[in-house]
Amino acid sequence: MGMLRAGIVGATGAVGQKFVALLQGHPWFTITALVASDRSVGRTYRDAVNWIGTTGIPASVASMDVLPFRDNLPCDMIFSGLHASVADHAEPTLARAGYPVISNAKSFRMHPDVPLLIPEINPEHTSLIKNQDWQSGGYIVTNPNCSTVGLTCALKPLHRRFGLEAVQVTTMQALSGAGYPGVSSLDALANVVPFIGGEEDKLVHEPNKLLGTVAGGVLQPTSIRISAQCNRVPVLEGHLECISVKLSTSASREDVVDAFESFVSPIKGLGLPTEPDQLLHVFEDEQFPQPRRHSDLGGGMTVSIGRIRPCEVLDYKFIALSHNTVRGAAGGAILNAELLVKQGLLHARADKITPSEPLT
Amino acid sequence: MGMLRAGIVGATGAVGQKFVALLQGHPWFTITALVASDRSVGRTYRDAVNWIGTTGIPASVASMDVLPFRDNLPCDMIFSGLHASVADHAEPTLARAGYPVISNAKSFRMHPDVPLLIPEINPEHTSLIKNQDWQSGGYIVTNPNCSTVGLTCALKPLHRRFGLEAVQVTTMQALSGAGYPGVSSLDALANVVPFIGGEEDKLVHEPNKLLGTVAGGVLQPTSIRISAQCNRVPVLEGHLECISVKLSTSASREDVVDAFESFVSPIKGLGLPTEPDQLLHVFEDEQFPQPRRHSDLGGGMTVSIGRIRPCEVLDYKFIALSHNTVRGAAGGAILNAELLVKQGLLHARADKITPSEPLT
């Protein structure tokens, strides 16, 4: 298989930058198009971007020209780091033009025909793609909100083994989840902001879609009652969540620990480059996991679990930590694309548009 | 009424310093004894203390000599900022010697004959004092753990109006709650530590004692099921708590808001100097309260409530914020002492020991 050509829309934003950083050295995908708003078009990526990463702009993209948005881009697939307000219109345009759109935006996450995808959790949901009617071979696949991912990865083994009736979750979310410039330092430093617009609603609905089943081509979400309280804390990377669950069947603490530890990802063995060795890592040290120390586990793709213990109100409580800009955004989307490749749903386009040809 | 003479044991520690700071200009109490460990004895307070406050060591105490612990101190009452390991032994010694001991230590909080006291919540619990059998006129009264106070103040109006069956609480607690030097900056900065030793247990039991009733001279605690998850966050002052409650009777959101807003403290009108105008302040702005902005409300004695909304799992959820070193420690203890004065349980000792007399 030759390298697949990846385009990134919203390439200069915080999520777009993370796509650029994580795709460096990727064995299957190579960046061939960087698309951003008019302000950036015509400049090199180096000049257009306010690079916020700690590793420097990769040399391979630094001198690439930023392209305008259009429906003929020199790539086989699109990673979308667009804001929802732009993605609402842009992503259908790209799908209609025949591109697989691997999106991090919230715009189509809850659309019944659009897979909301975590490869280790619901790889079979990609079958929804064939319900999408773009007449072009294109489609949209989404990854969940950054706070949904850790929660859902933690809930899956419990739901499969015991059934889940209800979930209480309180999040302590990193500043990077708000993008750049995002939260003012005067709100962030030595403070907690106990509100994140729209976030709690996503935590109520997205896990039920992710844990649902596809039957007869139709997605049937679960109906777990979820209550979320979301907070922004002065942490750079890593969303920590305090979770309490009510199970459908009784379970000992050992059963719960075992459910986490024995969970086998259904994509194990497919050889997806971005899949971590462990989806879930269970800590026994009651001080762990901590955002600053453990967010990078598994290259930022492992979800850490800790402090598993009985709950006085529901059945069990524990904490979960996930890297919000890797597992919860760009890394998750890249893993989605890898799964689509393995499933035969993402491949080189016949009509190769090359970056060098004249473009309108 | 002349000024009552206050002694402070553990005077150089973080809580002791807060007693010193808050007692400046107090209309009823004046500091006449500062007691600390051998290391400090014989030095002036200025020299013995590593003052961590932002207002400077008050001139009135700076040159006082630090006294050794003993059972004849030149004061009418003792504020105890001792660590539990020392308080276990020291506080009974002082009570036996005839001193009212107003303690912030956890040692005797759950003892059936020792009032665990928040004046606005359970002023009648001071009747338990007469069960204490020190043969001396002395006694011990305690204030709750810093994370218990905000929770219990928020629960009281709900419990009284609707009855409470279950409570879920996730705390985000300030660094000052761990004392000085307390948490290492390498653990605190840009991080969350999802564990505080012993804290969750206190949140399970202390509110049930505080909300209990005294009948026939015996305390009958409530039996509300409480589940707590405690976290240390990089905040300087103010414990923020995400709370969800199951009520015994149905209530509309307006009922819940009204329960908070119409709560009248039973000590209103007694003229206690440290009592805030409002025990509870309800914010409508969904971004509020925030630790850095609102902990100081009511001189640090008001508990702030916000984000009242239905809970998908229990009945209602909301957030509460309280100042952990004022309301949750020294300020709460001083208010306890003020209540005891008004109830006629705390007064000048007949056998006045003066600071100038020779001491063993």
Add this chain to the structure above:
Amino acid sequence: MGMLRAGIVGATGAVGQKFVALLQGHPWFTITALVASDRSVGRTYRDAVNWIGTTGIPASVASMDVLPFRDNLPCDMIFSGLHASVADHAEPTLARAGYPVISNAKSFRMHPDVPLLIPEINPEHTSLIKNQDWQSGGYIVTNPNCSTVGLTCALKPLHRRFGLEAVQVTTMQALSGAGYPGVSSLDALANVVPFIGGEEDKLVHEPNKLLGTVAGGVLQPTSIRISAQCNRVPVLEGHLECISVKLSTSASREDVVDAFESFVSPIKGLGLPTEPDQLLHVFEDEQFPQPRRHSDLGGGMTVSIGRIRPCEVLDYKFIALSHNTVRGAAGGAILNAELLVKQGLLHARADKITPSEPLT
């Protein structure tokens, strides 16, 4: 003397809010006009402002209507918290309309006829006002940049006693100095930004104007060589500066300490309400002063000095700390207004415009 009516332009910004907060309970000034941009006009101050203070919006102004900018405002004087881009035009308009404009903006600081004023340093510079030719009785007086104030207050006693030839200063400046939202939390948290636009230049020129003399109605600045390096650090309030000085005459360390400690403010005894007891407080503890602990000294109006010691390259080095939004902004401006009142340069306007009359 009746109360003077104070208007605040830029009333909803960070500096404007600080004016509002600091003028509460002021014995001479009462707020009668709050002016902000079109977005805020017609709303109450409570609704228009995103209040960032920790003490709550004062009740006395919360329900005042925000007024549009115009040249007939119901006040005797104007405090300007405008950005320079707006102040460039607005402040002359107000001066021309006859208002004393007490400005925190940088627009006219270096104008030869506009006093750049720190009352304890150069109160005689107000004589420059008469050079201003607005034909109206109005004028502009400015206070220095927030990083200039601490430096200049520290330099004055040395310059007067020993003469100053050269100054090296490296600043570590608080986030609040950048206004709100100001610095992104992703730039601020656990980081230093080693650049503040325009700041170093102000540190080179403003102290030389402040330390200059007025002769024959003309300001003669000093010509001390100053080199500045400015950094933004994750601190909320308080600019800390590491300073090294070359003196014109030799001095012992004791001489230098004495110069600081024996400095007597020329306005001592005038009874200006905002003047602190001490302009300069010298710490002997080599760990002090620290921004979080000591910025509030003297109500935020005292400049703290510490670590006075010989310098291996110039003559002496030491550190200075000042509160950037009190002494360095709104508090400094209010003290300027108080001085102008005492000097007979600021008084009630004859043509009293009242807030209730119809306005264009």
Add this chain to the structure above:
Amino acid sequence: MGMLRAGIVGATGAVGQKFVALLQGHPWFTITALVASDRSVGRTYRDAVNWIGTTGIPASVASMDVLPFRDNLPCDMIFSGLHASVADHAEPTLARAGYPVISNAKSFRMHPDVPLLIPEINPEHTSLIKNQDWQSGGYIVTNPNCSTVGLTCALKPLHRRFGLEAVQVTTMQALSGAGYPGVSSLDALANVVPFIGGEEDKLVHEPNKLLGTVAGGVLQPTSIRISAQCNRVPVLEGHLECISVKLSTSASREDVVDAFESFVSPIKGLGLPTEPDQLLHVFEDEQFPQPRRHSDLGGGMTVSIGRIRPCEVLDYKFIALSHNTVRGAAGGAILNAELLVKQGLLHARADKITPSEPLT
């Protein structure tokens, strides 16, 4: 060449942990002995250490037994992460027993016969080793204090090209430089501590030793006048320094930039595994370098330079950033060991003590 066996003394401390982390996968060195205090002896490294790193305890050392200090350790060389108080005695003991001791402690840095070594700056200083008279083949080599390294690497090209007469430096140092638990979070958060014990003195003397020359077997230090002001700021990794220099000969800004950019390390081409591609990286963006973004450059071994501009008092000023626990501690020491290997001064010991043999 087979792998050389590395022992680490002080293996459970902050510096020791960094040695462990950085030696993972090292092509020349393999860890064969972990030595710590009595408290840790007999436990596995995993159990003995409070691991503060973000990458997890390496599997290869986690189950190694911690050894007691003694003079026959199963290794060819010793990396010392000891505190000076222990190193004073322990390092000579090890050198006397025949071990090359590559030390990060301050104990022997200024001893005339002990090389204070930065391989890119003064590799020829290792000739001082032969002056050491341990009668055993052992010796001590030290790396400089963490704040000295960045400064000296920045000064070297200027000193070589123009000569240096005087240097002013103000540091903003990361919390990790104080070890663990190190600075209290109540001192660190939203604050600056303007004092670091002993640090300024090291900055005065160590660079003069490092920039000195060895003639006739004797080290002749330079006599550059250096004045330092050291501050602890709330940053996790990376010491940022504001530097101003007086040159012996005149130079344009372009000359200064060129001196940095054209600097060629004398060890270039030796193939030392830990040497970065660039010793010095010059930023043109005036906002850079920043500790959080750029400390990791060159794997933490590159020193970043920025904001080069004329100084109003001396000749030029600029900023330098270096990673304090990599370049400034363990990484620097490992590079020292690599240089010693290449120079033929460090090799396998004949008397191989293996970890399995019985030890006293």
